[in-house]
Amino acid sequence: MAAPTPGVISLKHITKAFPGVIANNDISLDLVSGQVHCLLGENGAGKSTLISILAGMQLPDSGTIEIDGSPVTIGSPKTAMRYGIGVVHQHSTLVPTLTVIENLMLGETGLLLKEKRAKARLDELSDLLGATIDPDSLAADLGLGQQQQVEIAKAMWTGSRLLILDEPTSMLTPSAIENLAQSVERLTAQGLGVVFITHKLREAYSMGDCVTVLRGGRKVGFLSSDELRSYTEDEAQTAILQAMFGEDLAAAGGLADAADLAGAADAVREIPAVDFSVRPVVLELDDVTSAGRTMDVAVKDVSIRIHAGEIFGIAGIDGHGQTGLAEVVAGQRVATRGSVRFDGNDITRLGVRERQALGVRYVTDDRLHEGTVGSLSVALNLMLKRIGKRPFWRFGQINRAAVNDEAEKLIDQYTIRTPSPSTRAAALSGGNLQKVLLARELGEGAQVVVVNKPTYGLDLKTVRLVHDLLRDFASAGGAVLLISTELDELVELSHRIGVISKGEIVGTVDNDGVNTAEKVGQYMIGGTQDGD
Amino acid sequence: MSDLLTPLFISTFIATCIAGVMPLLLASVGETIGEQAGILNLGIEGMMLAGAYVGYAVTIASGSLWLGMLGGAAGGMAMSLIMLVLNTWLGLNQIVLGIAITIAGQGITSVLYQENYANGQVSITPDSWMIPGLSRIPAIGGSIFSQSGIFWLCIVLAIVVASFLARTNWGLSIRAAGQKPSSLDAAGGSVMNTRSQAVLLGGFFSGIGGAYLSLLVVGAFTPFMTQGLGYIAIVVTMLSRGRVWIVAIISVLYGFTQALGAAMQLAGVSIPPQLISMLPYLVIMAVLLIFARSVYVSPVLGAPYTRGAR
Numbered sequence: 002m003a004a005p006t007p008g009v010i011s012l013k014h015i016t017k018a019f020p021g022v023i024a025n026n027d028i029s030l031d032l033v034s035g036q037v038h039c040l041l042g043e044n045g046a047g048k049s050t051l052i053s054i055l056a057g058m059q060l061p062d063s064g065t066i067e068i069d070g071s072p073v074t075i076g077s078p079k080t081a082m083r084y085g086i087g088v089v090h091q092h093s094t095l096v097p098t099l100t101v102i103e104n105l106m107l108g109e110t111g112l113l114l115k116e117k118r119a120k121a122r123l124d125e126l127s128d129l130l131g132a133t134i135d136p137d138s139l140a141a142d143l144g145l146g147q148q149q150q151v152e153i154a155k156a157m158w159t160g161s162r163l164l165i166l167d168e169p170t171s172m173l174t175p176s177a178i179e180n181l182a183q184s185v186e187r188l189t190a191q192g193l194g195v196v197f198i199t200h201k202l203r204e205a206y207s208m209g210d211c212v213t214v215l216r217g218g219r220k221v222g223f224l225s226s227d228e229l230r231s232y233t234e235d236e237a238q239t240a241i242l243q244a245m246f247g248e249d250l251a252a253a254g255g256l257a258d259a260a261d262l263a264g265a266a267d268a269v270r271e272i273p274a275v276d277f278s279v280r281p282v283v284l285e286l287d288d289v290t291s292a293g294r295t296m297d298v299a300v301k302d303v304s305i306r307i308h309a310g311e312i313f314g315i316a317g318i319d320g321h322g323q324t325g326l327a328e329v330v331a332g333q334r335v336a337t338r339g340s341v342r343f344d345g346n347d348i349t350r351l352g353v354r355e356r357q358a359l360g361v362r363y364v365t366d367d368r369l370h371e372g373t374v375g376s377l378s379v380a381l382n383l384m385l386k387r388i389g390k391r392p393f394w395r396f397g398q399i400n401r402a403a404v405n406d407e408a409e410k411l412i413d414q415y416t417i418r419t420p421s422p423s424t425r426a427a428a429l430s431g432g433n434l435q436k437v438l439l440a441r442e443l444g445e446g447a448q449v450v451v452v453n454k455p456t457y458g459l460d461l462k463t464v465r466l467v468h469d470l471l472r473d474f475a476s477a478g479g480a481v482l483l484i485s486t487e488l489d490e491l492v493e494l495s496h497r498i499g500v501i502s503k504g505e506i507v508g509t510v511d512n513d514g515v516n517t518a519e520k521v522g523q524y525m526i527g528g529t530q531d532g533d
Numbered sequence: 534m535s536d537l538l539t540p541l542f543i544s545t546f547i548a549t550c551i552a553g554v555m556p557l558l559l560a561s562v563g564e565t566i567g568e569q570a571g572i573l574n575l576g577i578e579g580m581m582l583a584g585a586y587v588g589y590a591v592t593i594a595s596g597s598l599w600l601g602m603l604g605g606a607a608g609g610m611a612m613s614l615i616m617l618v619l620n621t622w623l624g625l626n627q628i629v630l631g632i633a634i635t636i637a638g639q640g641i642t643s644v645l646y647q648e649n650y651a652n653g654q655v656s657i658t659p660d661s662w663m664i665p666g667l668s669r670i671p672a673i674g675g676s677i678f679s680q681s682g683i684f685w686l687c688i689v690l691a692i693v694v695a696s697f698l699a700r701t702n703w704g705l706s707i708r709a710a711g712q713k714p715s716s717l718d719a720a721g722g723s724v725m726n727t728r729s730q731a732v733l734l735g736g737f738f739s740g741i742g743g744a745y746l747s748l749l750v751v752g753a754f755t756p757f758m759t760q761g762l763g764y765i766a767i768v769v770t771m772l773s774r775g776r777v778w779i780v781a782i783i784s785v786l787y788g789f790t791q792a793l794g795a796a797m798q799l800a801g802v803s804i805p806p807q808l809i810s811m812l813p814y815l816v817i818m819a820v821l822l823i824f825a826r827s828v829y830v831s832p833v834l835g836a837p838y839t840r841g842a843r
Contacts, residue, residue, distance in 0.1 A: 056719070058840060079721035094716040096709050107709050108720030109702050155720070 008069040009033050010055075010086070010163055010194070015064035017050055024050035025061070026218040032163055032194050036226065037185060039209030040198045041241065043263075043461045046215040048198045049091065052167050055196075056088040057081035079108075087156030091167040091198075093148060094155075097141035104140050105155055126154040129191070130184045146177040153184065157193075164188060165196040170204060173488075175267070175518055182208055200461075201264035201489075202245075206237055214244040221247060263461065268489035270514050272312065272472055275496060280308040281344075283480040284330065284361075284449045289339035291329045298322040300329055301504040302339070305482075307449070312471065312481040314495030314512075316488060316521050322504030323484045324366070327451045330482060331363035332356040343449065357386050360448035364455060366484075368434045375427030379419045380408035382426045383441050415440040416466070432463035439467065443474055450474065451482040456490060468494060492517050500524035540671040542799075546792050547676035553788030553813065555687060556581070556746040556759075560766035561773075561780045562691050563609075563738025569698065569775045570731035571711035573835040575631025576616060578763030579638020580736050581743035583608040586642040588744025589754035593655055601657075602683055602744050609740020610733055612638055617732045621725065624837035635763070643756035656752045681749055687741065694738075695777035707731055708775070711831050714838040724838045739763070765817055771828045772820065783820060790816045 010032040017025040025047045032038050040048050053059045055066070057075040065072045068084055075081050081088070095104045106119050120136050127133055132150040134143075143151065149169060156164055166185075170178050185195055185208065197208055205212050211229060214222035222244025229237060242259050284307040291300040300322050307313045315323060328334035330341060332353040340349045343359055351359075365371045373382045384393055384404050392403045408422040417436045419429055426434065435455065442450055452471065456464040471494060475481050485491050491498050492512065498521050499509045508524035510517055560581055567574045574580075584605035591604030612634055619625045659681045667678040698704040706727045709717040714724040746762070747754045765787065773779035794809035821828075 058719075077721075078719050079723075082721050088719070090719065094713070094719045096713045096716050098712050099705070099708065103705055104716075106702065107705055107717060108722045112701050112703070114700055114702055114705060 008162075010069075010084075011067040012051070012055070013065045013067060015051065015054060015061045015066075017054060017059060017061050019050075023218045025054070027064070028215070028218075028220045029064075030213055030220070032196060034162060034194045035189050035192050036210040037189055037195045037197050037208055039205040039212045040196060040215060041200065041202065041205040041212055041245065042215035043200050043245070044458050045217075045460055047218040048215055049167060050218075051215070052088065052165055052196070052198065055081065055086055055163075055165060056090075057086075082108075082159055085160065085162035086165065087158070087161035087163070088165045089149065089152040089156050089167060089169060091169075093152065095140040095143075095148060095151060097139065100137050100139055101134055101143070101151055102136035104151065105136075105158060122158070123154060126157060129157075129187060130154065131180070131187065132184070146173060146180065149173075149181070150184070157188075161193060163194040163196065165198070167198045168200070169197075170199065170201070173522075175522070177522065178204070202238060202241060202260065203264060203267070205241065206234065212241060214241055216245060216247060221245070264489060268492040268518065270495075270512050270517070271493045272475070272496065275308070275310050277308045277311060277496075280310055282306045283309050283344060284482070285342040285345075286330070287340045287342070289329055289336045289341060291325050291334050292337050298325060298504045300325040303329075303501075303504075303506050304339075305499060305506065307480040307482060309448075309478045309480055310475055311497070312475045312483050312495045314491035314498040315482065315484040315501050316491050316498050317486075317501035317525065319486050321501050323453065323501060325504065326501065327363060327365070327453045327482070327484055330361065330449070330451050332361070333363070354386075360446050362442035362447045362450045364435075364438050364442050364450065364452040366453035366455075366457060368431065368438060372438050373426045373434055375425065377426060378423045379412070379417070379426050379429065379437060380404050380422035382437055383408045383411050383422075386441060387445075411440040411444065415470075432459045435459060435463065435467065439470055443470060443479075447474070447479060449480045449482070451484070453484045454486060455483070456485075456487065488518050488521065491521070540675075542796075543672040544675040546796055547673060549792035549795050550785070550788040551676065551680065551684070552750040553791035554784045555684065555788075556742045556750065557762055557766060557769065557787055558691060558781060558784040559687055559742035559745060560739050560763060561769040561784060562694050562777060563735040563742065564766045564770040565773065565775055565777060565780055566694065566698070566707065566731050566738070567735035568770050568831075568834065569711045570707045570728050571714060571831065571833050571836070571838070572616070572621070572728060572732055572735070573627050573631065573767075574613075574616060574732070574735050574739075575628055575767065576612065576634025576638070577631075577735070577739045577766055578759055578761070579635040580609040580612040580739035581746070581759045581763050582638040582642045582757070583612045584740030584743030585747035585758060586645060586743075586754050587611075587740070589657070589747045590645075590649070592657055592748055593650075598657070598660055598681065598683060598748055601748050602741055605744020605748070606737045606740040609738070609743065610736040613732050613736025613739075616736075617729055620837065621728045621732055624839070627835045627837075639757060642754070646754055646756050650754065654753055657748055658752065659749045683745070683749060687745065690738075690741075691777060691781065698775065698777065703727075703730075710838075711833065714833060715840075718838075718840055724840075728838070739766075742766075761814075765814070768817055768821055771830065772824055774829050783817070786820070787813050787817060 012028060012030045015025050015028045028051060042048050050059065054061050057078045057080050060076060066075060073084060102116060102119055102123065105123060106114055123136055130150055130153060134147055134151055169181060173181065189195055199205055210226045212224045213220060222241065224237065224240060238260060242263060245263060246259050286303055286305045289300060289303045298321055303326060305313065315326065317323060325334060329336050332351060336349055340347055342348065343361055348356055387393055393400055405422050412419060412422060415436045417440065418433050426437065455467050471481055483491065483495060495512050497509055497511055498517065499506045500521055510520045560577055564574055564577055587608030588601045588605030592598055592601030615634055616630055620627050620630050661679045662682045664678040668674045698707060706717055706722045710724050710727045717727065718724050743759065746758065751758060769780055769783045772783060790813045794812045797804065797809055798806060
């Protein structure tokens with residue numbers, strides 16, 4: 002590996018606007034070799050846009066990038082690579098049907114595949130990262146931690162001077178994060194610059210040599226390495242939090258609450274314990290196997306019992322049958338074997354509408370397409386699952402007054418920010434769309450609700466609102482099946498956590514407050530990577 | 534029936550079989566390249582007809598089968614340019630474009646044929662390479678080892694495609710473009726270039742598939758002569774999921790049933806000839822039903838790629 006040249010990559014006054022939003026507003030940063038530079042900010046703060054500009058996926062509207070003092074234009078990922086900028090994207094860029102080594106060789110030039118040389122290079126990088134990866138296994142078969150190591154190896158394939166890690170930790174267990182931190186340390190010791198993007202304060206503090214805080218597309222705070230070293234942990238946290246929330250700090254509930262929101266400490270359980278021996282089982286899945294669709298993983302022999310008042314979490318890497326599980330419960334997918342029971346009654350053969358009427362609800366993770374109809378009004382979207390029912394429809398005719406009254410009530414109750422009930426749903430932000438979905442599914446006799454990645458891509462305040470709604474729903478006696486790829490969220494909210502892998506529940510962990518994340522992690526590793 | 538199994542009969546049987554296999558094999562290889570790169574080329578029927586017509590016209594004009602094949606390739610590629618510009622570059626819908634190309638290919642070649650060759654069709658005699666020694670083996674000598682040189686070239690081309698897909702950086706890029714184009718892009722490859730090459734190669738192979746049909750199988754062009762062969766190629770491609778050797782096996786199966794039908798007619802089996810000519814299509818449908826589960830369609834097949842769009 003060529004020795005990376007010491008130096009600095011500077012972003013100067015970067016501005017990038019998308020229709021309706023300024024994603025980056027006059028952001029300037031210096032990325033120094035041998036340092037871990039943390040970019041901290043909540044969803045929508047502009048972190049990913051900034052990275053895609055550095056990676057050559059987007060061009061800035063204005064502003065320049067300078068490498069060692071000379072201005073450059075990074076117009077394509079290829080150019081970024083030529084400058085030694087390697088990116089590990091938030092979403093996996095491995096091709097699942099190719100092997101590890103094929104994934105790594107992708108993008109090389111020359112006619113024949115140089116597999117031998119590639120394997121030697123992988124060995125070299127494995128030593129550097131402190132990981133062992135079988136070059137011939139399919140990318141789809143790797144566990145999450147390994148997948149990430151391959152992604153890092155890929156980012157550094159042609160010799161990198163700056164490694165960008167975009168939200169690498171969301172589904173990693175504490176020990177896997179520890180491994181990652183060690184790998185990063187080894188890389189910076191070699192003189193590499195690392196950009197570490199996160200929305201968790203504790204990671205920014207523990208990993209970063211310096212921290213830049215983004216909010217609403219602007220750079221609102223910077224702690225240099227000297228400052229960070231001279232502060233105590235509490236001082237540093239306060240400084241970062243003030244930057245993160247600014248004048249909203251009070252609205253976020255003061256420093257302590259804000260620290261909690263920003264993930265300052267390790268996640269701990271935040272729901273009261275419930276004695277389930279006295280609670281009835283509301284939802285019961287017995288050896289349920291679903292029909293697969295072309296692309297995603299089918300559910301195999303899943304058995305789950307959820308009591309009234311319980312939040313049952315499902316942890317796992319995205320795409321391991323979570324959607325299948327949710328849809329089998331909601332009635333959107335047929336169970337080919339096994340039975341689904343609600344309150345003791347077999348509902349396996351019932352359709353979505355009948356289950357809906359019984360009180361089985363589903364909040365999909367595909368808010369934009371499956372969850373809402375963008376071209377319809379917010380009011381109609383709130384009523385989507387009650388079409389044709391009295392008093393909103395009479396003799397096949399819509400009763401607009403009744404629909405609007407109900408909609409206004411829900412908009413108020415769930416603090417949905419919309420100009421009016423008749424605004425098209427497509428105009429709402431992601432957070433408000435999610436509130437629309439929750440208002441629709443949680444209201445009106447809901448007893449079981451399946452929520453699929455309920456806080457994905459939402460800002461911290463909405464995240465907290467969603468969490469509160471779920472908690473309230475459970476403490477009022479509802480049963481929740483919470484599917485998430487955020488381990489912290491599961492640990493905070495669930496009474497029990499089942500781990501799903503390749504469509505099967507490979508283990509269930511009681512969330513009793515002792516090392517839950519670690520235990521969940523054990524199942525995730527065991528389930529996806531036998532004998533590893 | 535045993536008295537039918539003379540060397541001459543077997544020889545004819547094999548030759549008929551090869552005649553059925555080759556156009557389908559070539560078209561399916563072209564379709565495979567496209568589909569591996571994420572392009573569903575429904576216009577293959579039109580590209581084959583264009584290849585068949587241009588190949589025929591060039592052969593008559595030049596007197597050379599080889600130049601005719603080259604013309605056929607050019608004809609197929611010319612039709613694939615529509616796909617290239619409108620779909621790969623401009624992102625229009627592949628299904629609509631494919632159907633348009635098929636209809637255009639059928640229409641244009643029919644009109645040109647009526648205009649130029651309807652009165653006084655010239656038929657073309659295929660050349661044959663007698664391979665020294667081997668061509669004297671009874672039965673297979675007169676069929677396999679006295680085919681046209683073009684036959685051998687086409688076999689070589691199919692093998693080259695198979696090994697390129699598996700063993701080269703180019704093949705890897707093609708496969709990545711059809712599975713997760715964003716990964717290829719992020720790895721510094723060009724999705725546009727890769728897919729453009731795949732589209733053109735698809736046109737190339739459909740073109741020579743069509744030209745093989747008109748020049749070496751039938752010996753003349755007739756309108757609509759492909760009779761749905763292009764659609765069968767799409768099915769074959771979906772079943773074989775990028776593995777050229779499976780493409781070859783299914784093509785041989787198709788050619789075999791076609792030859793079987795002809796043999797049954799020769800043997801005087803009293804089945805209506807319409808039923809017999811249905812046979813190859815029925816076989817492909819049966820294969821499709823039996824292996825329906827193994828039909829794998831990549832999630833990005835048919836979707837144009839835009840950088841940064843999720």
